[in-house]
Amino acid sequence: MAKVEMTINGRSVSGVVEDRMLLVDFLREERNLTGTHIGCDTSQCGSCVVHVDGKAVKSCTMLAAQAAGSEITTIEGLASDGELHPMQAAFRDNHGLQCGFCTPGMIMTAVDIVNREGADVDEQTIREQLEGNICRCTGYHNIVKSIAAGAKEMGSGMKEAAE
Amino acid sequence: MGIEGIGARALRKEDKRFITGKGHYTDDHKVAGMHHAAFVRSPHAHAKINGIDKSAAEDMSGVVAVLDGKQLTGDGIGNIICGWMVHSKDGSPMNMGAWSALATEYVRYVGDAAAVVIAESYEEAKAAAEAVVVDYEVLDAVVDAVEALKEGAPQLHPEAAGNLIYDWEIGDEAATDAAFDGAANVVEIDITNNRLVPNPMEPRSAVAEYDDAEDHFTLHTTSQNPHVARLVLSAFYQVAPENKLRVIAPDVGGGFGAKIYIYPEEIVCLWAAKRAGVAAIKWTADRSEAFMTDAHGRDHVTKAKMAFDADNKITGFKVETIANLGAYMSLFSSSVPTYLYATLLSGQYNIPNIHCNVKTVYTNTVPVDAYRGAGRPEATYLVERLMTTAARQLDVDPAELRRTNFVQEFPHQTPVIMAYDAGDFDATLDAAMEAADYKGFAARKAESENNGKLRGIGMSCYIEACGIAPSAAVGSLGAGVGLWESAEVRVNPVGTIEILTGSHSHGQGHETTFAQVVSDRFGLPAENVQIVHGDTDKVQFGMGTYGSRSGAVGISAIVKALDKVEAKAKKIAAHLLEASEGDIEIKDGEVLVKGTDKKLGWHEVCLGAYTAHNLPEGMEPGLKEGAFYDPTNFTFPAGCYICEVEVDPDTGVSTIQQFVAADDFGKIINPMIVEGQVHGGLAQGIGQALMEHAVYDDAGQLLSASYMDYQMPRADDLPDFVVSHHETLCPGNPLGIKGCGEAGAIGSPPAVINAITDAIGHNNLAMPASPHNVWKAIHSA
Amino acid sequence: MYETSYHRADSVADAASKIGDEGKYLAGGMTLLPTMKQRLAAPDTLVDLTHIGDLKGVSVNGKEVRIGAMTTHAEVNGDAALQSACPSLAKLAGGIGDPAVRHRGTIGGSIANHDPAADYPAAMLALNATIHTDSREISADDFFSGMFETALNEGEIVTAISFTAPDKGAYEKFRNPASRYAMAGVFVADHGGDVRVGVSGAYSNGASRNSEMETALSGNLSADALDGVAVDAGDMLSDIHGSSDYRAHLVKVMAKRAVAAM
Structure with missing residues (x-):
């Protein structure tokens, strides 16, 4: 058993878990953060993507013990003060989701894409950067539109913050 | 959010919970005392079980029970049924082999469950399942339907000699043969419709709770049709009487057909919870289990020929299909290659004579059943590949050959049961050709050639039968259920409304579109309308969501119930306003007397219904109405898809340059949601055409058993789609809705393959058109 | 996943002392953890190398390049000095897996695993790279000895790779x-x-x-x-x-x- 301490969505948490426990299971089973989903066994579908120290990571392919000491952001921690994150709003406004199962991982990946590629990321880059996120409902058409729109919105937010 | 009625691109009410991680899927459901199930699955495609040694597993940490098929059947749990009786052409009923939720004597596919372990934790259950020793006597296996019919093939079920389930036919064979005798031209084709794995992103899951004080079960499950699940679990599997079984399908992460069926795991979890004396059991498939146990789709082999007269009019169409149904007959499996397939073989065309023979076959593979489109993609692929092949052979433009043969007048009775009620096939063909700049293709092809690439264009004019389905009609064809839908409209005393529906949303956005229908009717804000679905304790009964039926059937039931609510509200208002009932009008949230300034707020009328202080003589208090809607006909969405590809001859990679969809879905409630349905369907159809393939080796091992080997369409595999809509109303239901859920998956595969075969210059190409297959096709030319 | 015990090593020596007979070094875990999830591997011990500072980072000195074994694909891809000295390798790193994999996966883990379908091994051979371990240096030509096989001894740790940038x-x-x-x-x-x-x-x-x-x-x-x-x-x-x-x-x-x- 391992004692793990980490910050999840801005709150310090700790738990004593089996060494083999995956981060996704720690989030879902120990912390009841069930917005992070499990859609495959081979680290390909991206339903489980969270941010670890600011970077998109597949939480099904990381032990909770590996994440000890890290700052984790899950889909539940993306909105602040009741305000949707611009990427969340963009998915809603552009019908970027249907069944909703892949959506948390998509949104967490999308925010990471914008963090790395900037607010003007083009649609071809978005498509390439979604290699690790599988959606079966939308055909990606509106996901790509959502991310492009969310990127613009994040960009204007960043500008406002800078001014 | 304001008043967003029919036709509005209303944003989805359900989205907030999904984008904030607050969706509640079955695997998110936890209860005190919950145990976990792990199944002991056969590693062999075909074997006799000589014994099961459970002793080591039973002694392991956390294990409370290890149960097998003999215990299951011993407790009276019934065999899994196929709910649609199909008769062979000789009149004999289909040959259905026995399927127990846990195998008793034989396992018949890799993944067939022989036992289950119930343990305190998931890891303990998994570990103990590995320790169960099943003594398998391995038998020869057969995975290919054509091989399974051959003499000497391994036999799966004693009930089905030669592995034949039925040998069925439709149409007039003699008349069709005569048409070929007099034909000016005959075009032949041999095609395979590749086997697919549905792959909703949420794996199947079940949480079975047992309350021993009440002898009552609650099942949370990933179902597209919780009431059907309860009915079948109760009436056929004898798990519990219906009044002692509540089935809840909460948020469900995609279905595509695979979550229609009631699988062994749900049956076993319910039975085992009571038998093992635990409060609850959870089972959630991992993706490997999903590949191994979710009902697969398609898997047809077909030989067909089409007769044309000297004017290129089709005079006859003859089809022979062998369909693989896997190791057992799944719930609706028998209907897919018959009544959902052969009845659509007339396509958009006037074909006077059609004959189709279908043999269905047992093999040592996962059961095959309806997957998005179900039979209709197979029919469309055949008809539309054949039309393009014919155009090439007859040396006419593929669009012109289609146009020459389009049905122009409605209603149109085909020779294969279906009577098309409305459509305008020229309109969607014209629209698609315009959007695709069909005329400019030659210039684009020349440009590709300059870059060393092969460019091709392909089209597909599809028709499907949706709005499934008139109960008496399907009953006469063998269905074990009626396919109506129910709705209940509960108006609260303050005027807000709950709609209880038997339809189930697993991505379709019913919480939004159904509310729009109500908003439109009474002029109420959509946020005042709540949609309740997916719980057998809340909704009286319903048939669920599949076959593009929620709009055409589910909404029609709501409309019918709204009619009753409106009539009663008008009676109350007329009484209160001392006006004639015929002069009352409800709009913009008010109840008015036409031509006067007399009016009441909607909420005042509703409150009046509940205070009951001043109701018309003899009227019951309250404002709540229910309705059952049974369709009078199928609905017939249709359209034209055009695909343009560029093939890299060096690698065989096909890149879609543009994909145009022009559809006629009848009345549309929310264009944004409908477009999303088309996008998703296209992705699945393009996936079938280019990427997806469930491949077994000869021993029955599934080689494409994970995303490492089964290619799921990803964002960079697909283009932006160009989608448009061209409405002709369906005359058969109150709003004129046809349905939109499956069209994309039905219409797109032939468009893609017609484009690639156009690019590479010959027809010898099987789906999926993977780089390797296309490369081989180029080099075999 | 079978039971295992996790140790976070703070030095190469610490890692080597913890590995035991049935243990596995854990780098990004992009291959090892999925394999363990599918119960196809059952190391009794996992020794996490990713927190050993000496194993991380890219250094470029003229045409001489050295990359610490625990440098992630994203870090290799984004390293400005490497982009200038050997852009082809930086670009290769940016094409491995998907963004989330690149955030965790490491060059050392990829090489030590020698998945035949991994990208780095081809580069190591073409770049005539040297694989540095805690006990020796091995040329890439000698290192990759067969599918999923390398010249590494039991318990040996890849610490870095180095090469002279090609023209x-x-x-x-x-x-x-x-x-x-x-x-x-x-x-x-x-x-x-x-x-x-x-x-x-x-x-x-x-x-x-x-x-x-x-x-x-x-x-x-x-x-x-x-x-x-x-x-x-x-x-x-x-x-x-x-x-x-x-x-x-x-x-x-x-x-x-x-x-x-x-």
Whole structure:
């Protein structure tokens, strides 16, 4: 058993878990953060993507013990003060989701894409950067539109913050 | 959010919970005392079980029970049924082999469950399942339907000699043969419709709770049709009487057909919870289990020929299909290659004579059943590949050959049961050709050639039968259920409304579109309308969501119930306003007397219904109405898809340059949601055409058993789609809705393959058109 | 997943002391953890190397490049000095897996695992790289000894790789359509007219050099120079995604594209 301490969505948490426990299971089973989903066994579908120290990571392919000491952001921690994150709003406004199962991982990946590629990321880059996120409902058409729109919105937010 | 009625691109009410991680899927459901199930699955495609040694597993940490098929059947749990009786052409009923939720004597596919372990934790259950020793006597296996019919093939079920389930036919064979005798031209084709794995992103899951004080079960499950699940679990599997079984399908992460069926795991979890004396059991498939146990789709082999007269009019169409149904007959499996397939073989065309023979076959593979489109993609692929092949052979433009043969007048009775009620096939063909700049293709092809690439264009004019389905009609064809839908409209005393529906949303956005229908009717804000679905304790009964039926059937039931609510509200208002009932009008949230300034707020009328202080003589208090809607006909969405590809001859990679969809879905409630349905369907159809393939080796091992080997369409595999809509109303239901859920998956595969075969210059190409297959096709030319 | 115990090493010596007989070093875990989840591997101990500072980072000194074993693919891809000294390797790193994999996966983990379809091994061969371990230096030619096999001894830790940047280099890969791993990945590097060609994904014995191509390209670094080279399908993998003939063909196509891109 391992004692793990980490910050999840801005709150310090700790738990004593089996060494083999995956981060996704720690989030879902120990912390009841069930917005992070499990859609495959081979680290390909991206339903489980969270941010670890600011970077998109597949939480099904990381032990909770590996994440000890890290700052984790899950889909539940993306909105602040009741305000949707611009990427969340963009998915809603552009019908970027249907069944909703892949959506948390998509949104967490999308925010990471914008963090790395900037607010003007083009649609071809978005498509390439979604290699690790599988959606079966939308055909990606509106996901790509959502991310492009969310990127613009994040960009204007960043500008406002800078001014 | 304001008043967003029919036709509005209303944003989805359900989205907030999904984008904030607050969706509640079955695997998110936890209860005190919950145990976990792990199944002991056969590693062999075909074997006799000589014994099961459970002793080591039973002694392991956390294990409370290890149960097998003999215990299951011993407790009276019934065999899994196929709910649609199909008769062979000789009149004999289909040959259905026995399927127990846990195998008793034989396992018949890799993944067939022989036992289950119930343990305190998931890891303990998994570990103990590995320790169960099943003594398998391995038998020869057969995975290919054509091989399974051959003499000497391994036999799966004693009930089905030669592995034949039925040998069925439709149409007039003699008349069709005569048409070929007099034909000016005959075009032949041999095609395979590749086997697919549905792959909703949420794996199947079940949480079975047992309350021993009440002898009552609650099942949370990933179902597209919780009431059907309860009915079948109760009436056929004898798990519990219906009044002692509540089935809840909460948020469900995609279905595509695979979550229609009631699988062994749900049956076993319910039975085992009571038998093992635990409060609850959870089972959630991992993706490997999903590949191994979710009902697969398609898997047809077909030989067909089409007769044309000297004017290129089709005079006859003859089809022979062998369909693989896997190791057992799944719930609706028998209907897919018959009544959902052969009845659509007339396509958009006037074909006077059609004959189709279908043999269905047992093999040592996962059961095959309806997957998005179900039979209709197979029919469309055949008809539309054949039309393009014919155009090439007859040396006419593929669009012109289609146009020459389009049905122009409605209603149109085909020779294969279906009577098309409305459509305008020229309109969607014209629209698609315009959007695709069909005329400019030659210039684009020349440009590709300059870059060393092969460019091709392909089209597909599809028709499907949706709005499934008139109960008496399907009953006469063998269905074990009626396919109506129910709705209940509960108006609260303050005027807000709950709609209880038997339809189930697993991505379709019913919480939004159904509310729009109500908003439109009474002029109420959509946020005042709540949609309740997916719980057998809340909704009286319903048939669920599949076959593009929620709009055409589910909404029609709501409309019918709204009619009753409106009539009663008008009676109350007329009484209160001392006006004639015929002069009352409800709009913009008010109840008015036409031509006067007399009016009441909607909420005042509703409150009046509940205070009951001043109701018309003899009227019951309250404002709540229910309705059952049974369709009078199928609905017939249709359209034209055009695909343009560029093939890299060096690698065989096909890149879609543009994909145009022009559809006629009848009345549309929310264009944004409908477009999303088309996008998703296209992705699945393009996936079938280019990427997806469930491949077994000869021993029955599934080689494409994970995303490492089964290619799921990803964002960079697909283009932006160009989608448009061209409405002709369906005359058969109150709003004129046809349905939109499956069209994309039905219409797109032939468009893609017609484009690639156009690019590479010959027809010898099987789906999926993977780089390797296309490369081989180029080099075999 | 079978039970295991996790140790976070703070130094190479600490890691070596913890590994035991049945343990495994854990780098990014991009291959090991999925394998363990599928119960196909059951190490009793996992020793996490990713927190050992000495194993991280890229250093470039003129044409001499050294990359710590625990440097992630994203870090290799984003390193400005490497982008200047050996852009082909930086670009290769940016094409491994998906963004989340690149955030966790490491060059040392990829090399030590020697998945035949991984990208780095082809590059190590073409770059004539040296693999540094806690006890010795091994040339890439000697390191990759067969599919999923390397010259590493039990308990030996890859600490870094180093190489002299080539004059020019390029990597082109044909992805397995499903897994997106390399089905034929070809790294061509020109070391002053001496051309080396490393291939991933195609050969049944793992990452390999193609000496016929090297001979053809040394002295004539053009795609046309490869026209006469026959790639032997008998050496190639074959599966549901591609026959050995197809892979042999793809190796040549990718090699030509790599040369054209140089």
